[in-house]
Amino acid sequence: MSLAPLLAAAPEIQVHAVAALAAFALGAVQLAAPKGTLPHRTLGWVWVVLMGVISASSFLIHGIRLWGPWSPIHLLSVFTPIMLVVGVVAARRHRVRAHKITMMSIYAGALILAGLFTLLPGRLMHDVLFGP
Secondary structure: OOOHHHHOOOHHHHHHHHHHHHHHHHHHHHHHOOOOOHHHHHHHHHHHHHHHHHHHHHOOOOOOOOEOOEOOHHHHHHHHHHHHHHHHHHHHOOOHHHHHHHHHHHHHHHHHHHHHHOOOOOOHHHHHHHOO
């Protein structure tokens, strides 16, 4: 493992990767910790902001170009903030089940599934973990 490929990457990629790693770790804590508490709500807002940073920074990254500068992952970058709003509104309306399903789905899709694609050969995070 070497951070050299990440440190040599463009700043928007570094911001994106650090926010994604932080959101992944914080999301795991949120899933395991007691729900409805002040720490859960506070860390939840931090997680929502991190996910917003991930979505926004992804529009500055154009490594895979299928439609001009865009790729299918950018569809997720549009969908994620919309679903974050849906999840936050559900929590504020005390619709616990809807909040839980929405946030767990974002975590699974936008962090775990999308994160697994970053580990494919030729991708930056593959090089960080496994070498070039």
